[in-house]
Amino acid sequence: MSVSAPVELTGVSLAYRLSRSRPATLKEFAIRSLRRQVEYERLWALRDLTLRMNPGEVLGVIGPNGAGKSTLMKIIARVLPPTEGRVVVRGSVAAMIELGAGFNGELTGEENIVLYGTLLGRDADAVEQRIPEIAEWAGLSDFMDVPIRSYSSGMLARLGFAVATDVKPDVLVVDEVLSVGDAEFQHKSRRRIEEMIDAGTSVVLVSHDLDLVEDVADRVMLLENGRNKGIGPPGEIVQAYRDSHT
């Protein structure tokens, strides 16, 4: 293989510590440790996952709720370090997990664009110069000097998407964010992602929309209980999932 994989997971497992069994206060912890009752319950969200993405590939990830899809996104996005195994991501990553994390209602549209863009790892100056384009793409040019607490949820979603996709990443991780906004905006955002794919961005597409996944993806992985239950051609995997869940 001449080109190295943009995303490479080797034996990745991830455990959350459950707050149910976790002492919530130091006082409680002190009492419980005196009684030798401190124990952590672990919830394994991903188990021994190995995955190698090809450059420019669109990988669909499907599976029931609680299969570990969101956790997988966060692992690739570097938000969660794996409990076991190794994650390597070559190139810049844009993870569209709940767009607009870090938006502040008291700040104006412009200020939020700069703050959010910088949170995503860009230079503040560079983001600042892109404000007009971002605002225009989101259709919010007239609302840039207004605190965003007066924005509607649709406007917030558009602003988040516009900032997150303003720069072409090497690896894009998306979930249902594609289904925000009205039909026109959905169309527009889908086209923007298609442009990225054409330009060589590798995409991890996490979705419950099986038709969309079958339509867009080059390969599909089925996740269940945190394990890889099969990876291969979209038609085959989607069909297998449909059969087992109807």
Place this chain on the structure above:
Amino acid sequence: MVTNSSTFYDSDLSRRPLLSEFRNLWEYRDLIALLIRRDITVRYKRSTLGVWWTLLNPLLTTLILWMIFGQFFRFDTGDVPYVVYLLSGILLITYFSQAVIASGSAIVNNSGILTKVYVPPEVFSFSAAGAALVNFMLSLIPLAIIQLVNGVGIPWTVVLVPLPVIAMLALATGIGLLVASAAVFFYDVLDLTGVALQLVSYLTPTFYPISIVPAAFIGIIYANPLFSYLDIFRNFMYGGEFSPAWSFVYMFASSIIALLLGVWVFSKSWRNLIAVL
């Protein structure tokens, strides 16, 4: 590709040595500056009194303490008017407490971002402490005015005030990161920290002159690292002289140790922290 985040990620390399932890922070300096600005604009946008709110609290505390200890008990602070002695002490201790609490709670407060976007988490602790620093700098204005009005004046050593102030930022952030590491697991840690900070502030001669401390207890005052910061700060701010060398040694050593320890413990525990946020 316009990005200043590293474009290669290997989870095996994330048990990074201390040095790269700081390099990471340097790379995110834009963000730190923006977060400080966010904290400050948001705080001041919400109230009509704006900036004055931040100053009101220490000024009112000073007024009350000045009445009690300056007028009733008539504490004697030698050459310097009691109000200058008092306000300088209250301001520095308030700054310290605010910086520790702010950087200690920054991780929990920003968990909504940290669980969705990759940002070195220390960035939030540093920027929260940085916002406390900005507030403190603003609060030096009324102190300077009172010094001028009182005839104490402002000596040239005022240009060295940033030394104890920056050292204190490092100390507070280091302690804040230790608090933050624990606060993610136990939410009462922040309350305990508040109590501890109050205790430490009483052990620092903010409102009482050091001359009234009985000889048997003076060792405790000197052992409190905050004393060295306060002594140096006061001498630079209005005394126009240098504190003894051991004060400087104690100040810089405690700030560097606290910072390194905080960053190290935090980076070690991050793996566990994020899994419960």
